[in-house]
Amino acid sequence: MADQELDVRPLRKPDKHPTIFATYGALAVGGSFVLVNNHDPRHLRDEFDAEYPGGYGWDYLDKGPEAWRIRITKLATTPLPRVLHDTGTVNPGVTGAAWKLGMRERDLDANVIQLAPGATIDAHTGPDLDVLLHVLHGTGRLTTELDTLDLRPGALVWLPRRSGRAFTAGPDGLGYLTVHRSRQALVLEPVAGSPGR
Incomplete structure (x- = not known):
């Protein structure tokens, strides 16, 4: 079955990340969706690293120039326990x-x-x-x-x-x-x- 596509290019900037995280949150473990964006979403990946380190998959399918496509996979039911700071x-x-x-x-x-x-x-x-x-x-x-x-x-x-x-x-x-x-x-x-x- 093909992954659901989430094309955030038409969305207002303040709506993009909340929509992406809501889509991710609705996934079952092992589920994924393909994010379509007009640039490499490095800041989004930083947020995923902060929220779900080790608990998600991030695979580039296309790297522009018009469209970036990334498969984001949910690997764990919740964020994983981790050491935050020493x-x-x-x-x-x-x-x-x-x-x-x-x-x-x-x-x-x-x-x-x-x-x-x-x-x-x-x-x-x-x-x-x-x-x-x-x-x-x-x-x-x-x-x-x-x-x-x-x-x-x-x-x-x-x-x-x-x-x-x-x-x-x-x-x-x-x-x-x-x-x-x-x-x-x-x-x-x-x-x-x-x-x-």
């Missing part, structure tokens, strides 16, 4: 978001955050979701509504939804991993009565 290789000298979870379809968000020595995250009310925080390196303090907790490598910290919190990095900085349910954006709200900067 937190032991995070450079303590980098500040801000040093790593983040990048899959398109996911239930979780995860980030590696690094604070420079003495840096702070001012008092704020956390988002309406629970956050698990794991200290990777450095030291610091977590100030809650009622007390202050010392943060050291290996500490696994529970931040309940909408809890008040502030962070101060120690003399060697502070690096930590956060994991929480996926949401659109993480908005920090000032705690009532706390001074702003």
Whole structure:
């Protein structure tokens, strides 16, 4: 039986990748379709490598110049479990978001955050979701509504939804991993009565 063809050339650019991933998602394991495009879809392949590494097939049937045709095959029912990042290789000298979870379809968000020595995250009310925080390196303090907790490598910290919190990095900085349910954006709200900067 011939593979289904998906010709994305007439589609608007913002619709191309979502249509391709929806077509792929509807395949049974072992099923495939032939993508027809007007150029080599290298960025699309990068997205497949991020979403389904080792779990899909990519075979060029025609390489232009007018039409590129690629057979995309579903090799596994779901994305495969894999190692995403080695937190032991995070450079303590980098500040801000040093790593983040990048899959398109996911239930979780995860980030590696690094604070420079003495840096702070001012008092704020956390988002309406629970956050698990794991200290990777450095030291610091977590100030809650009622007390202050010392943060050291290996500490696994529970931040309940909408809890008040502030962070101060120690003399060697502070690096930590956060994991929480996926949401659109993480908005920090000032705690009532706390001074702003």
